[in-house]
Amino acid sequence: MNILEKITNELDMLSKSERKVAEVILASPNTVIHSSIAALAKQANISEPTVNRFCRRLDTKGYPDFKLHLAQSLANGTPYVNRHVDENDSADEYTAKIFESTMASLELARKSLNANDINRSVDVLTQANKISFFGLGASAIVAHDAQNKFFRFNVPVVYFDDILMQRMSAINSRQGDVVVVISHTGRTKSLVEVASLARENDATVIGITSMGTPLSKECSIILSVDVTEDTDLYMPMSSRIAQLALIDVLATGFTLRRGSKFRDNLKKVKDSLRSSRFDRKD
Amino acid sequence: MNILEKITNELDMLSKSERKVAEVILASPNTVIHSSIAALAKQANISEPTVNRFCRRLDTKGYPDFKLHLAQSLANGTPYVNRHVDENDSADEYTAKIFESTMASLELARKSLNANDINRSVDVLTQANKISFFGLGASAIVAHDAQNKFFRFNVPVVYFDDILMQRMSAINSRQGDVVVVISHTGRTKSLVEVASLARENDATVIGITSMGTPLSKECSIILSVDVTEDTDLYMPMSSRIAQLALIDVLATGFTLRRGSKFRDNLKKVKDSLRSSRFDRKD
């Protein structure tokens, strides 16, 4: 919890002198984290014990502990907030806003993920005979990326962003196959059908989507990636990035499960690309 | 600057006793921020002045100041790049690490971007007769995503992840065309050639890559996305996500430049998808 917000919220509960302390802190928190209790007391024109009592009222152990909390609230990166792009923003401004809201979304997405479900997904993926990744539109990119990653693991993996190919593939799936369906909204009709078809054919269906959507009802495992998509510009932005991070998590889980020998193989795959690249000078 | 990284980096410069302090801190930084200098000294089996000297060597004023820096590095949301996935990490742990390093990379990438270059790129893109996005491997996904976005703008846009198609397309390019080449390493031979070909044919070449790479030398505009790619697992992870965020920035810049009427069109594109989706109940 951000202590600056807490101070603001509890301003009413404070005594007159304590409020003086609060005001000094709110006015220049960055100075306060480098001040001693005596300096702050002087600044607020009150005594040192009052500062101490103020700190305790905010559920900290004392002044040094309070400063710690304050420092953390002030740490850079903490306010990863969703700031909306404005008509008149300069390149600098909209760049900052987009990066920040992307980071905020990743933070949110991480919180919505369930470690247990990730574990189960990794289980299922490592034991799969065949893995298919399906997505449409922006989610097609995520499926594409997943294929690129899992292909390196030397397991049978396919990706389709074509409705008919997805259907045919789903119909041909069988027990032991894993189908990963990706959709932010979870409402794309054809994808919901594909998930349903795959299940009917005994494949395990992992859904990368939000909770409570039509798609989620057709899945064996739901990996819920909740982000507040900024729809101002009518384009999927944060959602697909959070989904990609999740693909990284699954791929990482896969390699960890497979052990260290397996990771040596990955190195070989990477090394095989060397001749296609210019050498590094350093 | 993250103090934990700094400790890791300067581990070699430290004396034997100071290194003991460093190890205790790195092992459980969250405990240390609540410890007194005496407690930490005892924990590390060294004397209090040694802790003090350790703090000064890290350019902090003393122990309390050091704790402040440490607390900030540990604050929620603060990028902590150096957390590599470990062999024995639980799903919970590696998920957190991957999301955190992804956020850290975005932070880094944002800093490496130059608003002026973004502005110029948006200029060029809005005036282009034709836009092509080229990438290979993980960067192909980024090109794919860019096509998906720019396609909505109703401008002629293509994407190729096939070397021959890229070459043919580059050779056929002309003045007024914009070619966006995407490569994290900037060393992929065929892509460097493609960039060169496009330039010879008077197209404007925008490079999404790092500074000082062979590819960057062939570009009219370089959008440098520097991230410290975690290559432990030999897979591109953070780099492509930073590149995607940059695509979002360019797409956003594009829509802002085109004005509000244009954004109404985007809404229509989105609405056209409605019939393919299940209705929202809410």
Place this chain on the structure above:
DNA sequence: TTAATTAATGAAATAAAATTTCATTTTTTC
């Protein structure tokens, strides 16, 4: 309104924590 009660406040004392000084030990250099 006023006396009684309760809460708030700060001066001074105490306690805790951090830093400095300096002698001793260890390491390095020649």
Place this chain on the structure above:
DNA sequence: GAAAAAATGAAATTTTATTTCATTAATTAA
């Protein structure tokens, strides 16, 4: 292997934070 330099910790000192307790201000009940 001796001299010089660097590292280290014990003890003293200084700084900082906390507690105690007397005083003052605010609130309540008659």
